[in-house]
Amino acid sequence: MAAAVEILSMIEREPGRSALYLDIDGTLLDIAPTPEAIVVPPELPNQLAELAAKLDGAVALVTGRSIARVDALLQPHLFPVAGLHGAEMRLPDGRFIEATVSADFLAVKEELHARAESLEGVVFEDKGAAIALHYRLAPYRKAEVDALMEEAAVSTGGGWILQQGKMVVELKPVQSGKGRALEEFMSIAPFRGRRPIAIGDDLTDEGMFAVATAAGGAAIRIGDDAAPTAASARLGSPTELRRLLASVACRPPGNGHG
Numbered sequence: 149m150a151a152a153v154e155i156l157s158m159i160e161r162e163p164g165r166s167a168l169y170l171d172i173d174g175t176l177l178d179i180a181p182t183p184e185a186i187v188v189p190p191e192l193p194n195q196l197a198e199l200a201a202k203l204d205g206a207v208a209l210v211t212g213r214s215i216a217r218v219d220a221l222l223q224p225h226l227f228p229v230a231g232l233h234g235a236e237m238r239l240p241d242g243r244f245i246e247a248t249v250s251a252d253f254l255a256v257k258e259e260l261h262a263r264a265e266s267l268e269g270v271v272f273e274d275k276g277a278a279i280a281l282h283y284r285l286a287p288y289r290k291a292e293v294d295a296l297m298e299e300a301a302v303s304t305g306g307g308w309i310l311q312q313g314k315m316v317v318e319l320k321p322v323q324s325g326k327g328r329a330l331e332e333f334m335s336i337a338p339f340r341g342r343r344p345i346a347i348g349d350d351l352t353d354e355g356m357f358a359v360a361t362a363a364g365g366a367a368i369r370i371g372d373d374a375a376p377t378a379a380s381a382r383l384g385s386p387t388e389l390r391r392l393l394a395s396v397a398c399r400p401p402g403n404g405h406g
């Protein structure tokens with residue numbers, strides 16, 4: 149398995165041949181008790197913008213969050229984003245691929261919200277065309293959350309599917325997928341023809357790891373868990389990743405770490 153530092157130093161050496169696909173929660177940002185409690189280090193948005201400038205714009209966020217939420221977190225910058233696990237996208241030229249919502253899904257959402265309210269400690273997150281039910285504050289609720297979400301997925305009639313994550317179960321549009329989102333970005337400028345490097349921390353990121361490595365790129369899984377992965381390297385924490393990305397952002401091209 150390659151070292152994450154080696155992979156990131158490839159970007160330093162050849163920024164014009166690299167493209168970077170970054171997950172947010174657990175990757176760029178440390179995990180927090182609830183979705184709203186995350187802390188964005190104040191220097192991070194500008195560092196990402198510097199990195200994007202160095203790669204001629206070939207930096208995308210690929211996340212379970214909505215695009216609107218990503219924009220609020222990384223303001224004032226508007227990066228290319230695949231949101232809701234790839235169900236919605238903002239392409240580099242500003243065009244949107246939107247996720248549609250059916251009346252049936254809205255009814256499922258309303259019922260799920262009401263039922264989740266009776267589960268103390270469970271956090272309901274409404275993301276528009278996707279829903280997350282978090283049990284981080286009440287881990288003993290996992291089985292109840294699983295059962296509720298399985299029932300909700302069936303009620304959508306197949307238009308939405310389950311996504312397991314870190315102390316969370318989500319309902320996401322069936323046509324979503326971070327791997328597909330990567331393929332979409334990789335087909336257009338400035339991402340086209342560049343070596344894809346995908347960085348994430350969770351099950352939902354495995355799809356983009358597989359696509360990036362199959363395309364001759366690399367993938368880094370963040371965190372010290374022992375979960376099987378398609379990533380080519382591991383790195384301990386978001387803090388370590390932010391430090392490495394900051395160093396890539398500020399070094400002139402052609403300089404390695406040595």
Ligand SMILES: O=P(O)(O)OC[C@H]1O[C@H](O[C@H]2O[C@H](CO)[C@@H](O)[C@H](O)[C@H]2O)[C@H](O)[C@@H](O)[C@@H]1O
Pocket residue numbers: 171172173174175178179180181182183184186210211212213273275280282284313314315316318350352
């Ligand atoms: O694809 P990502 O950018 O990693 O987003 C995945 C989900 O992340 C968020 O939930 C996770 O992070 C929360 C804040 O640290 C944490 O409280 C929760 O337990 C984690 O599951 C987010 O709330 C979801 O909408 C994203 O899909």
